[in-house]
Amino acid sequence: MWQGRPEDPLVLPAMPPSVELLPYSPACLEPYFRWRGQAPTVNHNPLQSLTFDQVRAVLESERSELDGAGNYRWFVHLGGHVVGSVSLKNVNTQMGYAELGYGFCETSHGRGVGTAAVRLVVARVFAETSLRKLVAYVHDQNVASCRLLDRLGFVREGLLREHYLILGAPADEVVFGLLRREWNVTPA
Numbered sequence: 001m002w003q004g005r006p007e008d009p010l011v012l013p014a015m016p017p018s019v020e021l022l023p024y025s026p027a028c029l030e031p032y033f034r035w036r037g038q039a040p041t042v043n044h045n046p047l048q049s050l051t052f053d054q055v056r057a058v059l060e061s062e063r064s065e066l067d068g069a070g071n072y073r074w075f076v077h078l079g080g081h082v083v084g085s086v087s088l089k090n091v092n093t094q095m096g097y098a099e100l101g102y103g104f105c106e107t108s109h110g111r112g113v114g115t116a117a118v119r120l121v122v123a124r125v126f127a128e129t130s131l132r133k134l135v136a137y138v139h140d141q142n143v144a145s146c147r148l149l150d151r152l153g154f155v156r157e158g159l160l161r162e163h164y165l166i167l168g169a170p171a172d173e174v175v176f177g178l179l180r181r182e183w184n185v186t187p188a
């Protein structure tokens with residue numbers, strides 16, 4: 001199995017970060033595989049154990065043009081580096097909702113990159129689809145992720161007790177929801 005490489009040094013610009021969303025390309029695979037195995041991701045997400053090739057197959061199956069059913073993912077580029085991704089899954093066109101997911105390399109954390117990237121994806125989804133609601137499930141111990149969604153105007157709708165197994169232990173998940181009409185009034 002692919003073992004990963006030491007972290008690439010990241011020189012991040014001063015706030016606010018100017019991130020770009022791009023479709024999957026082979027250059028995204030290695031960094032994605034690396035941050036998927038980092039502690040902040042592993043400790044807060046119900047991850048399947050996948051080989052490098054299995055991860056490649058998943059990423060190649062996902063799409064970036066919002067044109068109906070399927071799973072979507074956009075890679076977050078910052079200063080020439082691929083630093084994270086934001087996904088849209090469980091798209092229910094009948095009910096008009098879908099689920100957001102996101103993850104970033106450890107070296108970019110705490111610099112506003114996650115908030116900037118998720119904000120771009122939410123704006124794109126509401127601009128390019130008729131979805132009326134976005135949801136996200138967040139481990140209740142994942143303070144940064146909860147703050148990110150609070151910041152974007154998501155509402156805490158409830159707690160799913162012991163909903164996921166994370167590292168083999170039951171984990172409570174906060175359900176966050178954002179309605180299209182709430183996004184329109186969310187300050188940029």
Ligand SMILES: CC(C)(COP(=O)(O)OP(=O)(O)OC[C@H]1O[C@@H](n2cnc3c(N)ncnc32)[C@H](O)[C@@H]1OP(=O)(O)O)[C@@H](O)C(=O)NCCC(=O)NCCS
Nearest residue numbers: 040041102103104109110111112113114115144145147148
């Ligand atoms: C959760 C995650 C996406 C946040 O991304 P980020 O780029 O670090 O977030 P930002 O820098 O935009 O900060 C978002 C908020 O979290 C706060 N924050 C960031 N890191 C924090 C930490 N380690 N502890 C507490 N708060 C933190 C920030 O201060 C900010 O809050 P504020 O707006 O009130 O100041 C990132 O930590 C990550 O990729 N984690 C691993 C994968 C994961 O858990 N994904 C979420 C699945 S639901």
